Amino acid sequence: MSRDWPALAIVPAIALLALPLMPFPTWVALTAAGAAMGMMLFLMASGLTLIFGLMDVLNFAHGAFITLGAYVAVSVLGWLAGWAGADSLALNLAALAVAVAAAALASGAAGVVFERAIIRRVHGKHLQQILITVGGMIVAEQLILAAWGAQPLQVAKPALLRGSLILAGAAVEKFRLVAVALGLLVFAAMHLVLNRTRIGLLVRAGVENREMVEALGYRIRRLFVGVFVAGTALAGIGGVMWAVYQETVTAAIGADMTILVFIVVIIGGLGSVGGCFAGAALVGLTANYVGFLEPRLALGSNIALMVLVLLWRPRGLLPLVRS
Amino acid sequence: MADDVLLRLSGVHTHIGRYHILHGVDLAVRAGRLTMLLGRNGAGKTTTLRTIMGLWRASAGTIAFAGQPITARATPGIARLGIAYVPETMGIFGQLTVRENLLLASGPAGLDPARLARVFAVFPVLKQKFQQAAGTLSGGQKQMVAIARAIIEDRRLIIVDEPTKGLAPAVIGQLIEAFQALKHTSTTILMVEQNFHMASALGDDVAVMDDGRVVHTGTMRDLAADEALQARLLGLSLASHQ
Ligand SMILES: Nc1ncnc2c1ncn2[C@@H]1O[C@H](COP(=O)(O)OP(=O)(O)OP(=O)(O)O)[C@@H](O)[C@H]1O
Numbered sequence: 372m373s374r375d376w377p378a379l380a381i382v383p384a385i386a387l388l389a390l391p392l393m394p395f396p397t398w399v400a401l402t403a404a405g406a407a408m409g410m411m412l413f414l415m416a417s418g419l420t421l422i423f424g425l426m427d428v429l430n431f432a433h434g435a436f437i438t439l440g441a442y443v444a445v446s447v448l449g450w451l452a453g454w455a456g457a458d459s460l461a462l463n464l465a466a467l468a469v470a471v472a473a474a475a476l477a478s479g480a481a482g483v484v485f486e487r488a489i490i491r492r493v494h495g496k497h498l499q500q501i502l503i504t505v506g507g508m509i510v511a512e513q514l515i516l517a518a519w520g521a522q523p524l525q526v527a528k529p530a531l532l533r534g535s536l537i538l539a540g541a542a543v544e545k546f547r548l549v550a551v552a553l554g555l556l557v558f559a560a561m562h563l564v565l566n567r568t569r570i571g572l573l574v575r576a577g578v579e580n581r582e583m584v585e586a587l588g589y590r591i592r593r594l595f596v597g598v599f600v601a602g603t604a605l606a607g608i609g610g611v612m613w614a615v616y617q618e619t620v621t622a623a624i625g626a627d628m629t630i631l632v633f634i635v636v637i638i639g640g641l642g643s644v645g646g647c648f649a650g651a652a653l654v655g656l657t658a659n660y661v662g663f664l665e666p667r668l669a670l671g672s673n674i675a676l677m678v679l680v681l682l683w684r685p686r687g688l689l690p691l692v693r694s
Numbered sequence: 695m696a697d698d699v700l701l702r703l704s705g706v707h708t709h710i711g712r713y714h715i716l717h718g719v720d721l722a723v724r725a726g727r728l729t730m731l732l733g734r735n736g737a738g739k740t741t742t743l744r745t746i747m748g749l750w751r752a753s754a755g756t757i758a759f760a761g762q763p764i765t766a767r768a769t770p771g772i773a774r775l776g777i778a779y780v781p782e783t784m785g786i787f788g789q790l791t792v793r794e795n796l797l798l799a800s801g802p803a804g805l806d807p808a809r810l811a812r813v814f815a816v817f818p819v820l821k822q823k824f825q826q827a828a829g830t831l832s833g834g835q836k837q838m839v840a841i842a843r844a845i846i847e848d849r850r851l852i853i854v855d856e857p858t859k860g861l862a863p864a865v866i867g868q869l870i871e872a873f874q875a876l877k878h879t880s881t882t883i884l885m886v887e888q889n890f891h892m893a894s895a896l897g898d899d900v901a902v903m904d905d906g907r908v909v910h911t912g913t914m915r916d917l918a919a920d921e922a923l924q925a926r927l928l929g930l931s932l933a934s935h936q
């Protein structure tokens with residue numbers, strides 16, 4: 372829609388704005404790094420925004436599913452060290468794909484349990500949601516520490532995904548390209564599901580007007596459970612990618628990302644997948660450009676970005692219209 | 695006469711939060727007829743319709759549809775009995791196209807071309823706007839989408855809350871024609887309407903609410919002929935709506 376284009380144009384605009392401020396090869400490298408970070412944030416945040424949009428549920432334990440995905444990646448890539456270390460791109464990617472699938476399954480299954488045990492008891496009660504999901508996050512971290520131990524774990528990137536490619540005179544880490552490709556793939560898949568399937572249409576309709584979806588004969592609770600589980604599975608996938616990207620995993624990995632994930636969701640407009648995608652790209656790019664130009668500001672730059680976006684568009688880049 | 699009652703409310707009370715809104719509503723909707731639910735602003739008409747749909751829960755009393763109690767059913771289960779609801783706020787999915795709005799209101803088999811043709815015959819403008827986001831339509835066109843959703847499948851009961859609210863006279867004329875066409879198919883309809891021209895043109899039976907109760911039932915013809923009764927039940931607002 373026409374009113375959407377300035378919100379989407381802001382992403383390339385930021386990239387162009389940064390171009391004269393640094394040497395071209397640096398810009399290419401930072402843009403690739405920003406895009407990769409953005410796509411990983413999108414994986415982690417897209418489920419959260421839909422969960423909020425559909426049922427007004429604030430899940431501060433979302434980070435726990437990121438952490439679980441990260442640890443599953445460590446374990447799976449450990450078992451598949453033969454594939455991950457092989458001198459074959461196909462085997463390397465297969466190892467990563469198995470880790471992604473296993474993390475999606477594990478986080479999704481944990482999502483089923485979490486929804487049944489906790490989320491369904493606090494529908495419509497925001498204060499209780501915050502308290503109980505923050506508590507859930509702490510418990511989940513302890514469970515993960517019990518399962519995998521307290522010391523940070525190392526995870527190596529699959530052999531041929533290490534190192535960099537030279538693009539336009541700039542060194543671009545190969546794994547970043549994989550992260551961008553996966554993020555785009557997931558975005559395209561979500562777009563297709565949300566626009567081309569009846570379930571997807573129901574999700575979009577439910578985000579706009581829950582009651583009317585029920586009055587048409589659909590059980591919104593079931594739809595929500597599906598979205599919640601899909602969202603936690605995506606968080607797990609984001610956790611895999613972030614873990615492999617960082618090559619180190621601690622029990623705090625999810626909690627550390629939670630603030631950024633919430634910033635992305637708020638910048639994008641609560642409940643909006645398209646906004647989440649643009650918001651994630653924006654946060655990823657800004658963090659990398661600012662980190663290079665003025666490292667002392669790096670920490671605050673995301674908060675500043677959020678404030679600026681909200682001053683421009685108080686309900687986020689692509690706010691939902693609710694009837 | 696009791697046999698042809700499709701929907702019956704008996705002594706229905708509804709609380710919204712701590713407010714006691716419905717105080718024992720008794721209402722019978724006869725099969726194959728259009729029942730007009732009238733009453734002043736705040737009388738409890740919308741609350742009654744929402745309670746039938748399970749969007750508010752009745753705190754006492756029973757609601758029976760085709761002889762079966764539905765008081766304890768959840769909204770989707772009530773809708774699946776073949777009851778369509780057009781709310782006061784229309785409930786259009788603005789981000790979805792007109793086609794997608796109608797698709798979600800259709801059964802699992804998807805949009806039936808013959809049904810769709812009948813909807814377009816009643817509301818030709820929807821054919822032009824078929825692939826357009828419903829949120830971009832005018833108020834009258836949105837109301838047409840809301841009604842089209844209700845008639846895109848065969849329903850046993852259609853519940854409509856103030857379809858003419860805020861609409862221009864020309865659109866109101868179109869809606870009257872649409873409902874008249876629907877009445878020829880003997881569909882049972884329960885409608886709330888403040889526009890007395892529309893109400894008297896369409897209503898077979900009438901029930902008037904005041905302060906959370908039904909205070910008068912009869913035929914629309916009798917009420918339309920009795921101005922003193924209109925003034926007593928509905929106040930002056932009714933005449934000014936002519
Ligand atoms: N969500 C709510 N919370 C509290 N009170 C409500 C709520 N909805 C309705 N009411 C109250 O219940 C009473 C009946 O409202 P209702 O909407 O059913 O009336 P109505 O007959 O449909 O009126 P109108 O002609 O204005 O649409 C009113 O006094 C209204 O203020």
Ligand SMILES: [Mg+2]
Nearest residue numbers: 739740741782
């Ligand atoms: Mg009303």
